[in-house]
Amino acid sequence: MYFVHVSDIHLGKTYRNSLGEVERYADFFTCLSGIVNEAVDEKIDAVIIGGDLFHVGQILPKTFAKTIETLQPLKDAGIPCIAIEGNHDWIHRRDSISWMEALSQMGYIKLLRPTRTEDGGYRFDPFDEETGxxxxxxxxxxNIYGLGYIGAQAGSHVERICEAVTTENNLLLFHVGIWKYSPVEIGNMKLEEAYPLAEKFGYVALGHGHKPYVIETPEGKPFAFNPGSPERVNFGEEKYDKGYYFVTFENGEFHPAFRKTSPRPMFVEAIDLSGAENVEQALDMFREQVVAKVDSSGDERQPLLELKLVGRVGFHPFELGRERLKAVLEELVDPLHVEIKNHLSLVSSAEEGDGVKKSLEEIEKEVLRDLIKTGSDYQGREDELIRLSIALKNAVQKGDVDGDELLALLDTEGH
Structure with missing residues (x-):
């Protein structure tokens, strides 16, 4: 048997209100389409998806339609696509069918989800083609078992999961991270909690963390594999290998081989403008460092940039506006999307006497505090309202949230 193990595809991800929104949206479908086409060309037996097929649970109708179009070659070729739900796939309003359930009922995926017994155990019923x-x-x-995302207490469920499985030649699809290897901060388990899975499953197909890694038993036998995300989803993933596993099952043994994909170029760089006495001098230093650090030659696709401006300068940091910097970047590297974090410190005239210097963040907080204090109803709540204001600003600037998410942030932070 031959199968592909891929995870964390994040269809629907893009940078909203960005000039590169449409092209970035297409990146994730292009990546999945390439994997699907390889699977069809090589006539494999199955594609398994370890969760987070979608970037959010409440996807747009166009995302659903594009997903069907992308998965259609698998359906036409009779290659089953086995999937579980990741934390990004869940919908929190359970009064209607989810998009993952709809795909399963329509035959584009086979969504695996166990049922729970009265005593808290697990039951893995056979997949029903009619109900999906x-x-x-x-x-x-x-024998493929699917579990999906079960949250921060996943490690405590391992014993009950293993007790529910009585077959041989077993594979477990499980959307969970391992603390030792995964930077994800929620939904992980400890390494020692994962070891019992190796006694029941010859291959544990992980998802959740976007960096690929392999888990071995204490005796050194690999048993759990996390492919990471095949496309770069967030800044911070620029140095990770990106790809999926092509797995051969033969004579009761699983033999995975990691295949690399070709994600869009991404750069996260610090630009040091220390000593710049004015904006023009700072721009010259900015140009020089961008040319040296951002080199996407050899790839025709426009890169994704996150630049952090650091250093102490002799002018007000606000003078170095984002639009002016973006205009320079368009001339130099023509990025698809750029995020600029201004962490410059202002060298004040009082610095020589008392060592005072203010970062952009400190200045921003002072301005907000003065504005909030002018309203008598808000006095005494300055700190919490400053935090809320900055959280909203960061969310909007990142361009990765919709109206409902902003309202949720207001509701969470506002309390």
Whole structure:
């Protein structure tokens, strides 16, 4: 049996209100389409998705339609696509069918989800083609079990998961990270909590963390594999290998091989403007460092940039406006999307006497505090309202939230 193990595809991800919004949106579908086409060309037996097929649970109708178009070649070729839900796939309003459930009922994926017994145990019912639901499916002699995302206490569920499985040649699809290897801060388990899975499953197909890694037993046998995301989803992933596993099952053994994909170029760089006495001098230093640090030659796609401006300068940091910097970047590297973090410190005239210097963040907080204090109803709540204001600003600037998410932030932070 041959199958592809991919995870954390994040269809629907883009930079809203950005000039590169449409092209970035297409990146994730292009990446999945490439994997699907390879699977069809090589006539493999199955594609398994370890969660986070979508970037958000409440996707746009156009995202659903594009997903169907992308998965259609698998359906036409009779190659089953086995999937579980990741934390990004969940919808929190359970009064209607989810997009993942809809895909399963329409035959584009086979969504695996266990049921729970009265005593808190797990039951992996056989997958029902008519309802599009079930927890277990057998393909090519491999028994595939799906669990999805179960949250921060995942490690405590391992014993009950193993008790529910009585077959051989088992594979577990599990959307969970391992603390030792994954930078994800929620939904992880400890390494020692994962070891018992190796006694029941020959291959544990992980998802959740966007960096690829392999888990071995204390004896050194690999048993759990996390492919990471095949496209770069967030800044901070620029140095990770990106790809998926092509797995061969033969004579009761799983043999995975990591295949690299070709994600869009991404750069996260610090630009040091220390000593610049005016804006023009700072721009010259900015140009010089960008040319030296951002080199996407050899790739025709426009890069994604996150630049952090650091250093002490002799002019007000606000004078170095984002639009002016973006205009310079368009001339030099023509990025698809850029995020600029201004962490410059102002060298004040009082600095020589008392060592005072103010960062842009400090100045921003002072301005907000003065504005908030002018309203008598808000006095005494300055700190919490400053935090809320900055959280909203950061969310909007990042361009990665919609109206509902902003309202949720207001509701969370506002209390």
């Amino acid at each position: 639901m079930g927890g277990h499916i057998e393909i090519g002699g491999v």
